[in-house]
Ligand SMILES: O=P(O)(O)OC[C@H]1O[C@H](OP(=O)(O)OP(=O)(O)O)[C@H](O)[C@@H]1O
């Protein structure tokens with residue numbers, strides 16, 4: 287059990303399970319994007335740990351860039367996704383692999399979709415470690431999903447509750 291601010295969280299997904307899932311995703315990404323020189327685009331802050339593990343396992347040429355988006359207060363989305371740091375690289379005509387720690391309501395994805403269309407990327411695919419099918423209400427396809435999880439608030443492996451919990455190496459859910 288861990289306590290973060292006022293809430294208690296219990297162990298939910300082990301580090302071993304997370305690494306197995308990342309190995310599986312990476313195998314597919316190596317098959318699908320080897321020799322395409324893709325740009326991995328991580329969505330900060332939450333994706334930093336996942337992005338690092340994915341990139342370490344990619345065996346061909348690639349580049350890495352980040353955007354920083356924010357919309358959560360406590361355990362709920364505000365519905366207002368702010369671009370805190372935008373694209374700082376020309377992605378026109380590039381193959382982009384978007385790296386998310388979690389796709390929940392999909393609000394963040396809608397915002398990033400606009401950013402990538404405006405940047406005139408050739409194509410982009412979405413990779414997410416965690417996906418909440420019961421919460422996702424948008425039409426943007428999510429091509430690579432590590433793990434479907436129920437609509438419960440989780441922390442760890444990059445995901446936070448009001449800033450805390452990102453350093454946890456396994457995932458916890460709200461007790
Ligand atoms: O599908 P959604 O409901 O939009 O939720 C997903 C987004 O929420 C989290 O980011 P957050 O806004 O909490 O910022 P953070 O990554 O800095 O924690 C997470 O990292 C995703 O980017």
Ligand code: HPA
Nearest residue numbers: 390438439440441445446
């Ligand atoms: O379940 C979650 N936990 C932490 N951050 C999040 N951002 C969207 N969903 C979540």
